[in-house]
Amino acid sequence: MLVVEDSLAISKIIQQIAESLNYDVTVAASLTEVKGILEHKNDFYAATLDYSLPDAQDGEVIEHVLSHGIPSVVMTGRMDEKTRNKILSLPVIDYIPKENSQAFMYLKRILFWQKRNKGTAVLVVDDSKAARNHIVELLKRRNFTVFVTDTGKKALDLLTRNPTIKLVVTDLEMPEMDGIELTNEIRKHYSRDKLAVIGISGVSNSMLSARFIKNGADDFLRKPFCPEEFYCRLMQNIENLYNIEQIQKAANTDYLTELHNRRSFFTNGQGYINKYLSNEVHYALAMLDIDFFKKINDEYGHDAGDHILKVLSSFMRKHLTSALLARLGGEEFAVLIPGIEQEQIVNRLDDFRRALAAAPIHFEQHQIHCSISIGIVLNSRAPLSEQLTAADVALYQAKENGRNQICISNKTID
Ligand SMILES: Nc1nc2c(ncn2[C@@H]2O[C@H](COP(=O)(O)OP(=O)(O)OP(=O)(O)O)[C@@H](O)[C@H]2O)c(=O)[nH]1
Known part of the structure; x- marks a missing residue:
């Protein structure tokens, strides 16, 4: 993992967090150093980027690192709307205002999941190619394994063939079977402690979220949504599933030997x-x-x-x-x-x-x-x-x- 930070104290904290999650860490304190490092090595699993560096005060490092295809989290001391919008217009994993110690707790969460998400598959169901591609791009940034399809019927088929799918993101309006019918079908076979469903729709009907949830969805997003909101809801659902899995594991495992109890x-x-x-x-x-x-x-x-x-x-x-x-x-x-x-x-x-x-x-x-x-x-x-x-x-x-x-x-x- 690449840590770009000009404050030695902050860089040390980030390094410790990353190492506690078994990342190998390379540190840089300026854009010039980053350029030098990326000339020789650019297969970093992730990067944390300080927005302002002594030789690149306006986020220039972000585009440079992203151009090497490295999933990046931006750490910034700036809180203004303009900076936030500029960062979020770029394909970053997330941005974290360096306000207090919560920022580092949040970073730890992101880095933990960035590693774990690879083993988790998400199924995107949407008949619009553009909408599908947008969600897939957001999911790939977070390292998820992604399946896509354009109909409910194919979605049910993919679910039976791919038990690694832990979450379904489904659009509402689709031919043959709409998102609510699909959710209903999914719930006949998959319980909420094993598979999460997030419904999405561009229709501005306030009843829709309740209908989706009453039919077995765990969450609902109205289009157009910003990446930040999408990630918050996505990760909340993934974390819920993970916590349930951990509790079930603890309840069924012998603590000393890790055999079944x-x-x-x-x-x-x-x-x-x-x-x-x-x-x-x-x-x-x-x-x-x-x-x-x-x-x-x-x-x-x-x-x-x-x-x-x-x-x-x-x-x-x-x-x-x-x-x-x-x-x-x-x-x-x-x-x-x-x-x-x-x-x-x-x-x-x-x-x-x-x-x-x-x-x-x-x-x-x-x-x-x-x-x-x-x-x-x-x-x-x-x-x-x-x-x-x-x-x-x-x-x-x-x-x-x-x-x-x-x-x-x-x-x-x-
Ligand atoms: N270290 C350890 N000892 C345990 C644990 N659970 C039970 N024991 C001990 O296992 C021992 C079982 O003793 P006994 O039931 O008399 O059986 P035994 O000495 O193996 O004799 P036999 O079964 O007749 O051959 C007891 O001393 C328990 O305290 C554990 O989790 N860890």
């Missing part, structure tokens, strides 16, 4: 089982439990115990691919694993058990040996909760038989 395992497990059964795929439900874990905690400390839980989890991720993996609590894990046949699944789990027992886990100066016991239920048609109880009984049997082994449930629970 008990809740997530119960929410998703039955669906996997149903799929295996209806496709006649062999599968096993296994419960894994670390042997003598209390002793490990007592001997090496709780941090060592935590470390072992983490190492075991990443070992599971690596070796038990294609399985649904969860930490049910403490040192107890659940695995729902498909396979070619029953014996192959049992062997896979047993190989995993053996490999873990053979490789001591390093923690500080210690080499900690640990093993697991496993209880398995194979190809059962019983509900998930009953299968877990049966796997738990088999696990208990494995512990009773001396630990570090697999025990298969012999109880028929179909």
Whole structure:
């Protein structure tokens, strides 16, 4: 990232912000320096540009950097209308008045999203090519991946084929299916926590925004809109989706191991089982439990115990691919694993058990040996909760038989 700023203090702050977001930073303090840098390197991911530089006091650096195709944020100490209009007439990502510390918080938000937006796709639906192109240009400046189409029907088709689309911007007036009908159709298949819809229209009917929103849209923009307003609404919706995703992730993930937690395992497990059964795929439900874990905690400390839980989890991720993996609590894990046949699944789990027992886990100066016991239920048609109880009984049997082994449930629970 290129930081252009003549104040050393401000340049340091921006640099710190950018580095905290893993940007590599190049700093310049004048237009002359910028020109020198861009002669050799111009593949910057983004730039922040101070409007007034000692050798270019009237924003000349902006056009120079933009001419190299570098998405740029303008930082300015000037607040007058003329400067604002001049900046906004250029294809910049945004402009930020350097009024107070909020300016830097805002910059951090922009830079964070500039990186993240690449993985987010936006679908633009408008039958007017000019209107479509305008919105696409604005979205590309913000690094979004963009899909475009001119009818509602094609939009629905694109949505089914491209799950990375997180937001739809749709015009109201289109032939065959208008924007409100499209929104209605979208909401039959996509909930508001997964996909946002922004309606737009040039019609000056004050009821339209309410109609759009009552039909499932999240926001509404009246044409013509200024880029600033478009970006504010766009980013607010994208941030909402991101926040919901983060909350859902936290609610379903075990904080220590980042595997699914008990809740997530119960929410998703039955669906996997149903799929295996209806496709006649062999599968096993296994419960894994670390042997003598209390002793490990007592001997090496709780941090060592935590470390072992983490190492075991990443070992599971690596070796038990294609399985649904969860930490049910403490040192107890659940695995729902498909396979070619029953014996192959049992062997896979047993190989995993053996490999873990053979490789001591390093923690500080210690080499900690640990093993697991496993209880398995194979190809059962019983509900998930009953299968877990049966796997738990088999696990208990494995512990009773001396630990570090697999025990298969012999109880028929179909
Ligand atoms: N470090 C750490 N320890 C935990 C965590 N959750 C549970 N434990 C400990 O796990 C231990 C489980 O002990 P026990 O249920 O007696 O089982 P065990 O010692 O593994 O013995 P067996 O299962 O019979 O082989 C307890 O000491 C808990 O405090 C955790 O998140 N981190």
